[in-house]
Amino acid sequence: MVALARARLHVSPPGRLPLRPGHVAGARAMATWLPGMATYGLVVGVAAGKADVPALAGWLTGPLVYSGGAQVAAVGLFDAGAAGVVVVATVLAINARLLVYSAASGARWRNTPRWWRALACYLLVDPSFAVGADGYARADAAGGDARAMAEAHDHYLGAAVVLCFTWLLASGIGVLTADALPAGLELAFVVPLFLLGETQRRVTDHVALRAVLVTVAVAVVGRALPLHLGVLTAIAAGLTVAALSLPPTPTTEDRT
Amino acid sequence: MTVWLTLLVAGAASYSFRLVPAVLVDRVGALARVERISAYAVPVTFAAVAADAVAARATVSTAGALDAVAPLAAAGVALVAARRTGSSLAAIAAGMPVLWVLAWGAGR
Numbered sequence: 001m002v003a004l005a006r007a008r009l010h011v012s013p014p015g016r017l018p019l020r021p022g023h024v025a026g027a028r029a030m031a032t033w034l035p036g037m038a039t040y041g042l043v044v045g046v047a048a049g050k051a052d053v054p055a056l057a058g059w060l061t062g063p064l065v066y067s068g069g070a071q072v073a074a075v076g077l078f079d080a081g082a083a084g085v086v087v088v089a090t091v092l093a094i095n096a097r098l099l100v101y102s103a104a105s106g107a108r109w110r111n112t113p114r115w116w117r118a119l120a121c122y123l124l125v126d127p128s129f130a131v132g133a134d135g136y137a138r139a140d141a142a143g144g145d146a147r148a149m150a151e152a153h154d155h156y157l158g159a160a161v162v163l164c165f166t167w168l169l170a171s172g173i174g175v176l177t178a179d180a181l182p183a184g185l186e187l188a189f190v191v192p193l194f195l196l197g198e199t200q201r202r203v204t205d206h207v208a209l210r211a212v213l214v215t216v217a218v219a220v221v222g223r224a225l226p227l228h229l230g231v232l233t234a235i236a237a238g239l240t241v242a243a244l245s246l247p248p249t250p251t252t253e254d255r256t
Numbered sequence: 257m258t259v260w261l262t263l264l265v266a267g268a269a270s271y272s273f274r275l276v277p278a279v280l281v282d283r284v285g286a287l288a289r290v291e292r293i294s295a296y297a298v299p300v301t302f303a304a305v306a307a308d309a310v311a312a313r314a315t316v317s318t319a320g321a322l323d324a325v326a327p328l329a330a331a332g333v334a335l336v337a338a339r340r341t342g343s344s345l346a347a348i349a350a351g352m353p354v355l356w357v358l359a360w361g362a363g364r
Contacts, residue, residue: 104294107281
């Protein structure tokens with residue numbers, strides 16, 4: 001209980017958020033993501049700037065929706081004159097993967113203050129989840145005590161805040177310079193390439209390999225489904241394969 | 257629905273997707289097996305998003321077979337680069353030129 005209370009105090013200073021080593025470490029860990037994400041943010045901003053919607057509305061998809069794929073889809077649908085219900089449904093279908101991230105992170109974020117969880121949830125997106133998961137894995141390896149977990153929380157927040165700031169800045173620049181970037185560069189493609197690299201790095205056992213292969217197959221076939229439901233279906237299929245492939249009790253072959 | 261109202265609804269709903277499962281897990285408690293499976297959430301989700309994007313680029317190609325193959329070749333080269341270097345930035349550095357060259361060769 002004392003350790004828990006200390007962890008709470010460590011995470012929740014009253015009224016302000018001082019910069020701690022964990023925040024800096026998280027920001028540094030996010031640095032490898034930033035070139036790709038800044039480019040992607042720029043491309044999303046350009047798409048918003050060129051669409052037939054108010055520039056401010058295009059940029060506001062960043063702070064409000066905060067998910068590149070969903071933002072691009074929303075801007076494209078606005079541009080095509082789609083009904084609001086269709087835009088919302090599409091955004092939610094693309095963002096459905098956030099349900100998985102949130103459920104996985106929620107187990108880690110027990111015993112954190114409400115304001116911290118509210119902020120952490122807002123910042124939850126693919127890169128922040130990945131960098132955060134690395135931090136929590138290190139905390140587990142270090143024994144998973146209250147101090148290690150508090151540092152992992154700082155690691156997540158440091159990474160997520162830097163990403164959010166970079167994303168909003170890059171997309172803002174994209175909106176303002178929409179006509180200057182040649183479409184032929186296909187810069188949006190840096191994101192799937194980067195995600196492939198991150199996936200490759202994280203396939204460290206047979207369970208992950210099996211799950212990823214099934215995921216890719218379902219994602220490709222699932223493109224025929226409406227509202228981008230193929231992605232969600234593929235994630236569900238991959239996690240199901242992982243669940244069925246795991247041994248009943250943890251072994252040394254399991255991921256930590 | 258106006259653009260502004262649609263944005264607000266989409267934003268609020270997206271935030272609820274981020275918040276609600278975390279709150280539920282906190283209140284109800286996660287099963288150990290679910291926690292173990294969640295370790296695979298990152299590679300599985302990234303693979304789904306990447307595969308969807310690569311397939312989308314391949315299927316919307318309007319400049320012939322070479323242009324359709326370009327994203328697949330770029331993805332393959334990116335995977336090899338990432339595997340050899342352990343760096344995801346190397347995946348971009350190796351994959352994008354392949355995409356550009358093949359798309360340019362297809363006359364895109």
